[in-house]
Each structure stands twice: as C-alpha cells, then as structure tokens.
Amino acid sequence: MDDVTGKSSHAPTPRRSAIDRLRQWFPVGLLALLCLGFALSSDRFLSVNNGLIILQQSAVLLVAAAAMTFVIVSGSIDLSVGSIVALSALGAAALAGPMGAWAILPAIGVGLACGLVNGLLFAYGKIPSFIATLGTMVIFRGLVLLYTKGAPVSISDRGFLLFYTSRTFGIPNAVLIAILAMIVAAIIFNQTVFGREVRAVGGGERVALLSGIRVSRVKLWVFVLCGGLCGLAGLLQAGRTMAATAQLAQGLELDVIAAVVVGGTPLTGGIGRIRGTVLGVLIIAILSNGMNMTGVDPYLQNIFKGLVLIVAVFLTIDRSKISVIK
Amino acid sequence: MLSARQISKYFGASQALHEVSADFHPGEVVGLVGENGAGKSTLLKVLAAVHPRSGGLSTLEGKPYAPHDQRAAERAGVALVFQELNVNRCLSIAENIMLGYLRKYRRFGLIDWRRLHGDAQVILDRIGADFRVTDDIETLDLGQIKTIEVARALATKPHFIFFDESTAFLNHGEAVRLMIVIRELKSQGIGIAFVSHHLNEVFEISDRLIVLKDGALVGDWPTKDMTEERLAELMVGREMVGGLFPPRACGPTGTTRIEMHGAVTASGMGPVDLEVAGGEVFGIGGLKGSGGDAILAAIAGIKPLTTGEMRLNGSPYRPRHPAEAWRAGIAHLPGDRTGEGVITDFSLLENLTLASRPKRAGIFSDQARMAEIASAQITALGIKTAGPEAAVSSLSGGNMQKVLLGKCLAVTPTLLLLNNPTRGVDIGAKAEIYRIIHSLTTKGLAVLMVTEDLPELLGLSDRVIVTRNGRISQTFERGAQLNEQEVVKWMM
Numbered sequence: 124m125d126d127v128t129g130k131s132s133h134a135p136t137p138r139r140s141a142i143d144r145l146r147q148w149f150p151v152g153l154l155a156l157l158c159l160g161f162a163l164s165s166d167r168f169l170s171v172n173n174g175l176i177i178l179q180q181s182a183v184l185l186v187a188a189a190a191m192t193f194v195i196v197s198g199s200i201d202l203s204v205g206s207i208v209a210l211s212a213l214g215a216a217a218l219a220g221p222m223g224a225w226a227i228l229p230a231i232g233v234g235l236a237c238g239l240v241n242g243l244l245f246a247y248g249k250i251p252s253f254i255a256t257l258g259t260m261v262i263f264r265g266l267v268l269l270y271t272k273g274a275p276v277s278i279s280d281r282g283f284l285l286f287y288t289s290r291t292f293g294i295p296n297a298v299l300i301a302i303l304a305m306i307v308a309a310i311i312f313n314q315t316v317f318g319r320e321v322r323a324v325g326g327g328e329r330v331a332l333l334s335g336i337r338v339s340r341v342k343l344w345v346f347v348l349c350g351g352l353c354g355l356a357g358l359l360q361a362g363r364t365m366a367a368t369a370q371l372a373q374g375l376e377l378d379v380i381a382a383v384v385v386g387g388t389p390l391t392g393g394i395g396r397i398r399g400t401v402l403g404v405l406i407i408a409i410l411s412n413g414m415n416m417t418g419v420d421p422y423l424q425n426i427f428k429g430l431v432l433i434v435a436v437f438l439t440i441d442r443s444k445i446s447v448i449k
Numbered sequence: 450m451l452s453a454r455q456i457s458k459y460f461g462a463s464q465a466l467h468e469v470s471a472d473f474h475p476g477e478v479v480g481l482v483g484e485n486g487a488g489k490s491t492l493l494k495v496l497a498a499v500h501p502r503s504g505g506l507s508t509l510e511g512k513p514y515a516p517h518d519q520r521a522a523e524r525a526g527v528a529l530v531f532q533e534l535n536v537n538r539c540l541s542i543a544e545n546i547m548l549g550y551l552r553k554y555r556r557f558g559l560i561d562w563r564r565l566h567g568d569a570q571v572i573l574d575r576i577g578a579d580f581r582v583t584d585d586i587e588t589l590d591l592g593q594i595k596t597i598e599v600a601r602a603l604a605t606k607p608h609f610i611f612f613d614e615s616t617a618f619l620n621h622g623e624a625v626r627l628m629i630v631i632r633e634l635k636s637q638g639i640g641i642a643f644v645s646h647h648l649n650e651v652f653e654i655s656d657r658l659i660v661l662k663d664g665a666l667v668g669d670w671p672t673k674d675m676t677e678e679r680l681a682e683l684m685v686g687r688e689m690v691g692g693l694f695p696p697r698a699c700g701p702t703g704t705t706r707i708e709m710h711g712a713v714t715a716s717g718m719g720p721v722d723l724e725v726a727g728g729e730v731f732g733i734g735g736l737k738g739s740g741g742d743a744i745l746a747a748i749a750g751i752k753p754l755t756t757g758e759m760r761l762n763g764s765p766y767r768p769r770h771p772a773e774a775w776r777a778g779i780a781h782l783p784g785d786r787t788g789e790g791v792i793t794d795f796s797l798l799e800n801l802t803l804a805s806r807p808k809r810a811g812i813f814s815d816q817a818r819m820a821e822i823a824s825a826q827i828t829a830l831g832i833k834t835a836g837p838e839a840a841v842s843s844l845s846g847g848n849m850q851k852v853l854l855g856k857c858l859a860v861t862p863t864l865l866l867l868n869n870p871t872r873g874v875d876i877g878a879k880a881e882i883y884r885i886i887h888s889l890t891t892k893g894l895a896v897l898m899v900t901e902d903l904p905e906l907l908g909l910s911d912r913v914i915v916t917r918n919g920r921i922s923q924t925f926e927r928g929a930q931l932n933e934q935e936v937v938k939w940m941m
Contacts, residue, residue, distance in 0.1 A: 315812050315813055316806050316812060316814045320806070323795075327791075330789055331803070333783050333789050333790075334771070335771045335776070337770060337772050393792065393795070
C-alpha cells in the first residue's frame with residue numbers, strides 16, 4: 124500500500140511549471156529592479172567607477188558565498204565562515220612581511236585546516252553541522268583574539284599591498300581573483316563527479332549512500348573546500364583592510380547565508396546554483412551600495428536588508444515540495 | 450455486538466476493502482488473518498474511524514455506528530491499539546495513559562497529579578501490569594511500553610479493543626505477556642479483535658478466525674475447527690495469474706557468483722549459508738525482518754558480517770561500504786523506493802546515472818555518456834516520461850520503479866540484489882519488470898531477490914529459501930514442487 128499515498132504520482136500541471144519557471148528568474152528580476160530604482164534616484168549609481176566599487180565591496184562575500192553554496196547544497200550549514208575569514212586574514216597579515224604576495228599560501232592553508240576540523244567533527248564525529256560549526260565559529264574567533272590580544276595586526280609589506288590593491292586592465296586584482304575563484308567553483312560544482320555527489324548527498328543522503336557514494340567523504344571534502352575558499356576570502360579581506368583585526372568579518376556568515384538563499388538555493392539541500400549565488404551576492408552588495416548612494420538613513424538600512432531577504436525567500440521557494448518547514 | 454456490513458475502502462484508485470461484513474461480540478477474541486495487503490489492518494482502522502470508510506454500514510448494540518473520527522469511535526466504545534509504538538518517552542507513564550484526556554485532570558489550570566496517577570494506576574492494576582505509574586518510563590521494555598498503549602485504550606472505557614499487529618515489535622516473552630493481558634480483558638467482557646502474522650499466537654488465543662484475502666472476506670470459522678494447513682490454504686487460495694511470469698529460465702548457466710558461509714550480522718541474522726550462480730533468480734521468502742533484508746544488506750555492504758565469510762566469484766569478499774559492492778559489480782535495488790532508491794526531486798537523467806556516475810579525465814562528470822545511459826535505459830525499460838530532464842516525482846510508481854531498476858542496470862552488474870522489486874507497482878508494470886529480469890538472467894546475470902509477494906517469489910525464482918528468525922528455515926531446490934501453503938508454513 125505504499126503507493127497509495129503517492130502525492131508524487133501526479134504529473135505537475137502546466138500552470139505549476141510556469142510558476143516554477145518564473146521563480147527561477149526571480150533573482151535576476153530583483154537585481155534589475157534594484158538597479159533601476161537606484162539609477163533613477165541617484166545619477167552616480169550607474170557609473171563604471173561605482174560598478175567597480177560594488178565589485179570590490181562584494182569580492183569577499185562572493186568567494187565565501189560560493190563556498191557556502193557547496194555546504195548548503197550538500198544539506199549542511201557552516202556558521203564558522205566569518206571566523207575562518209578572520210583567522211585566515213590574520214595568517215596572511217602575520218606572514219605578509221616575510222612572504223609578500225605569497226601570504227596567499229598561509230591564508231588558504233589556515234582556511235583548509237579550519238575546514239578540515241569542521242568536516243571531521245561533522246562527517247566522522249557525527250555532530251550536526253549547525254552545532255559543530257557554531258562551536259568552531261567561537262573557537263576560531265577566539266584564536267584570533269588570543270593572537271592579536273585585541274590589537275590590529277597591520278600589513279605594511281609593499282609587495283603584498285601592491286599586488287592585492289593594484290589593478291590589471293583597470294580592474295582591481297582582488298576582483299579578478301574573486302572572479303577566477305568563482306569560475307573554478309562553478310566548474311567543480313557543475314562539471315565534476317564530486318559536484319554531482321554533493322547534490323546527491325543533499326538531495327537524499329540515504330539514496331546517495333545506497334547508490335555507492337561515500338557520503339562521509341563527500342561531506343568532509345565539502346567542508347575542506349569551504350574552508351579553503353574562505354581562506355582565500357580572508358586574504359582578500361586582509362588586502363582590503365590592510366590589516367587583520369579581531370572584529371574582522373564578524374557576522375559575515377549571516378550575509379553569506381542570505382546571499383545564497385536569495386540566489387535561490389534552499390536550505391533543504393540538493394538544489395542550487397553557483398550562478399544564483401552570484402546574483403544573490405550582487406543583490407546584497409547593490410542594496411547596501413545603493414542605499415548609501417541614495418542617502419537612505421543608515422539606521423533604516425538593516426531593516427530593508429532583512430525585508431528583502433524575507434520577501435525573496437517568500438517568493439522563491441516552492442512550499443509544496445517541502446513537507447516540514449523548520 | 451459490533452456489526453459491520455459491506456464495508457468498502459478505497460485509497461485513491463486502489464480498493465483495500467471490498468464489501469467486507471463481520472461481527473464482533475463482547476468477551477470474544479477474534480483473530481484476523483490474511484496475507485500482506487489482504488485488508489486486515491484496514492478493516493480495523495475503518496471500524497475505529499482512523500480511516501474514513503468509502504462505503505458500508507455498521508451498528509453497535511443495534512444502533513447505527515458511524516464515527517467521524519477516532520475520538521468519536523472511542524466515545525462510542527471502540528478503541529484501537531496501533532502496530533507502531535506510539536508512546537512518548539518524554540512524558541510520564543501516567544501522562545501517556547491519559548494522553549488526550551489530560552484536560553479532565555485540571556485543577557486551577559494545573560494538572561492534578563494525585564488524581565491522574567490514581568486513575569492511571571487503577572487501569573494498570575486492571576490488566577495486571579508488572580510496573581507502576583510512578584516508575585521511570587525509560588526503565589520499561591518494549592512489552593511494557595505496549596502495555597501502556599493497551600492501558601491508554603482502556604482509559605477510553607471501551608467495549609471493544611482492536612489490536613493491529615501489536616506483537617510485531619515484541620520478543621517472545623513480551624508477546625506472551627501481551628497474550629495474558631488480552632485474556633484478562635476478555636474475561637472482563639471486552640470484545641477483542643487482533644491482527645497478527647504469527648499464526649501460533651492466533652491459534653493460541655482466538656475463539657474465532659476471520660480470513661481476508663485481497664480486500665475481500667473469505668469467511669469465518671471457530672478456531673477449534675481450523676488447522677494451520679487449512680488456514681494457510683485459505684489465506685493464499687488464489688490461482689496463478691497466467692502470463693504474469695515469463696517461462697522459467699533454463700536454470701543456472703554460470704559459475705557461482707556469491708557465496709555466504711556461516712554468515713552472521715550484529716542485527717541477529719544467521720548463521721546463513723547460500724550460493725547464487727549466474728543465470729538464476731534466487732528467491733528469499735519470509736516475514737518482514739526475518740532475515741532476507743539482512744542478507745541483502747550484508748552483500749550490499751551496508752551491514753558488515755560479524756562472523757562467517759562471503760566469497761564473490763570465488764575470492765573473499767568483505768565490503769565495508771556500499772561503494773565497494775557497486776565497484777565489485779553488485780547492484781542493489783532497495784525496498785523503499787523514494788526513501789532509498791531514487792531522489793524524487795532530481796531528473797531521470799540524474800537518477801539513472803546516480804550509481805554509475807560516468808567520468809572523464811578522472812574527475813569530470815561525463816555528460817555525454819550520462820545522456821547516452823539515460824536514453825538507453827529509458828528505451829530498454831520502456832519508461833513513460835516527457836524526457837530525461839523530467840523530475841522523477843512526475844512519474845507513476847511503476848515508472849519510478851523502472852528508473853530505480855535502470856539505475857542498477859546502468860552499471861552492467863554481474864549480481865543484482867532486489868528487495869521487493871514490484872512493491873506498490875501495478876500489474877502491467879509488474880509483468881514488464883518480470884520480463885526484464887528474466888531476459889537479463891538468460892544473459893548470465895545472477896539475481897538475488899527478497900520479496901514479501903508470494904506469487905512473485907514462486908513465479909520468478911529458480912530456487913527459493915525461506916527465512917525465519919534470522920535463519921534459513923527451508924530450502925526449495927530447482928524443480929521442487931513449490932506451492933504457497935508449503936512456503937507459508939516455513940515462514941511462521
């Protein structure tokens with residue numbers, strides 16, 4: 124009698140799939156609407172220079188959100204990304220003196236190590252990812268505090284600053300690095316067997332396991348990859364602020380999760396796109412930038428950001444496919 | 450007396466009960482027997498108003514009885530004890546017994562614990578429970594937990610209590626204690642009806658037997674006039690559907706593919722010995738949880754053996770992960786289609802290639818090969834779909850099952866493990882799946898199948914073993930005279 128409940132045995136009606144198709148375009152529509160609105164209310168908004176500023180402001184978020192997309196699509200969550208960014212930025216700042224531009228290596232190394240810890244706790248220690256990364260979020264931040272004792276570690280190495288703050292063909296190097304990272308992330312996500320396995324684990328862990336996917340290993344690599352990308356984000360952050368501080372990237376995880384979700388990736392896992400996340404990041408970055416440009420009361424800005432997040436999810440997710448909303 | 454007349458029940462398009470009439474008397478124990486899907490549980494659930502009926506009438510003490518929900522049935526005096534354990538271990542024993550009636554125990558808006566405990570204890574005493582309401586619920590065993598559920602049914606002051614496979618999760622000692630409770634209730638004049646797959650229990654405790662088959666009433670008989678053999682015959686009592694099963698293959702053509710020697714798992718399976726050769730369908734029958742699932746799980750790399758050994762094509766085989774089984778050429782079709790087999794939100798293409806996951810250059814997913822596999826399987830299995838990009842959730846049960854089969858066949862396995870390969874599939878798709886399995890075995894594939902569907906077990910298998918309590922209770926070799934009564938006898 125297991126077939127009689129089959130709510131899934133009904134073919135979707137044409138009307139439903141039309142709505143589905145519309146949903147897919149929602150992030151693009153929202154982005155266009157925001158751009159139009161801000162362009163009409165400020166003549167400085169729509170300029171090449173401001174475009175580059177937006178990209179520069181969003182580089183860190185972009186890389187971290189790409190990382191988070193893997194985690195969320197695999198059905199987990201990583202709350203420690205902000206702390207990993209801070210710890211990696213510290214790694215870069217502390218070694219920028221002797222290593223110059225090569226400080227990218229300790230930054231990514233620190234990120235990979237943090238991701239490995241998260242992955243082991245979650246995939247093999249069987250601690251729910253929300254709890255495991257809530258713990259490591261505090262620990263990684265604590266390590267930054269312990270090392271800096273609250274004082275900023277500033278970067279004065281000329282080689283480092285020259286490389287990470289200059290431009291190539293008029294585009295900031297940090298933006299180029301972020302775009303390159305996005306392309307690599309999108310290739311891993313869309314083109315590799317690993318990417319498919321990540322989606323399968325998030326879509327149905329038991330099905331994935333019984334189909335011969337090494338679920339624990341996939342989960343571990345997802346967190347290691349997330350850590351590594353956050354390490355790169357930490358480097359970009361250090362390059363932008365020219366210092367590592369204990370408060371760096373505090374609360375970044377919330378912006379990152381918001382960007383991924385606004386981009387159309389549900390927290391339930393299995394479904395999602397790097398492309399959507401790029402749009403989500405741009406929506407959040409343009410919203411902040413545009414509100415500053417058009418002189419929206421800074422005390423109101425957070426309220427608008429929150430509203431956009433809620434409305435975006437309200438319109439994007441298909442509630443009929445999710446039986447329990449947690 | 451509770452009388453049911455011409456009760457029918459539809460679930461969607463499928464009919465679970467077909468104009469069934471039955472009477473239940475106070476102080477009498479009625480055993481409901483029949484195969485899986487015969488409609489036993491459905492009849493009890495309709496009478497206890499857990500499911501709304503689709504047709505028919507019922508009377509209680511001569512008055513019309515048509516409760517619109519379970520609560521109304523309880524008020525009228527009919528209570529049901531479910532098969533599943535429905536005790537909340539976060540609440541106390543007394544709270545669980547009086548669950549649903551806790552509002553009656555309010556005093557100044559708070560719960561009057563003394564009165565609640567008193568009333569709950571009276572009920573426990575009435576059925577001779579060997580624990581008290583004040584005990585810690587965590588110290589109780591499954592049989593005692595079941596007693597709480599009986600007590601909960603009694604709290605509604607019923608004239609009739611229905612038990613739906615209440616011993617299914619109990620061990621022997623716990624089941625025996627439940628039988629004592631049922632006798633005690635009977636002596637207090639309560640009418641009892643119960644469903645059990647354990648025929649020995651049925652014979653031990655019932656006064657009368659009601660036999661159901663395919664949703665229809667076969668008849669009722671006083672238990673003392675019935676023998677186990679006659680009962681098995683009545684339960685099965687169907688003629689083979691001609692043409693559903695392909696003609697038997699010429700038998701094992703290949704060498705031994707998988708062997709188990711003294712295989713034991715931590716879940717209580719074994720020791721089991723078996724050998725499956727290429728070109729044969731090796732069928733495993735038995736009640737749910739009697740060992741067939743465990744044998745498949747061991748070979749599929751889900752549950753490792755604790756002792757004993759397995760050999761694949763003559764070499765030692767010790768899988769520690771399903772990935773190793775798949776890599777060794779063993780495909781596994783699990784029993785829970787949507788929970789274990791396919792990801793319904795994903796497309797046919799993704800599901801059909803979920804196990805094979807073709808690669809190029811070591812890490813990249815070979816999309817061209819994926820498309821090839823998907824269209825080849827869709828054609829070969831005759832999957833009716835809008836296209837490979839359609840979501841599996843848009844398919845019917847039968848087509849979904851074919852996608853699952855296609856996922857397994859896409860790896861070109863040498864051994865195929867099937868767990869209830871046609872569960873919840875309509876008869877047309879069933880016949881097609883049988884034909885596919887048959888044609889694969891003629892090409893040398895070895896098939897090991899666990900099924901609760903008796904006609905399928907007998908119609909498709911070249912050899913059959915029956916499991917009981919984790920061990921093989923009987924083996925039917927090739928050419929043995931197979932009949933359902935004989936097989937059922939070895940399950941019980």
